[in-house]
Amino acid sequence: METYTAMRQFADSWGLVFLFVVFVGVVLFLFRPGAKAAAERAAQIPLKED
Template sequence: METYTAMRQFADSWALLAMTLFFLGVVAFIFRPGAKKAADDAAAIPLKED
């Protein structure tokens, strides 16, 4: 029972903080300057002929 309590406290505090920071990092990565060109290039890959 002691292990469950410790894991629950970790999940409620540090794991939640880590997931929030990861989410904000992904959002910042997507909306960074220059991301549109990279996304457009990646989207055109299936349409390119060999």
């Protein structure tokens, strides 16, 4: 079996599952309790005076 074919089959199956799991993890991380306050603090960093 060629390397390209093997990599293509892996990407079509487990690669897609992995990317979907990462996507769901990022979405859950962003919508966790307390994320809004942390995002608001981070958004104010460029506006702080030294």
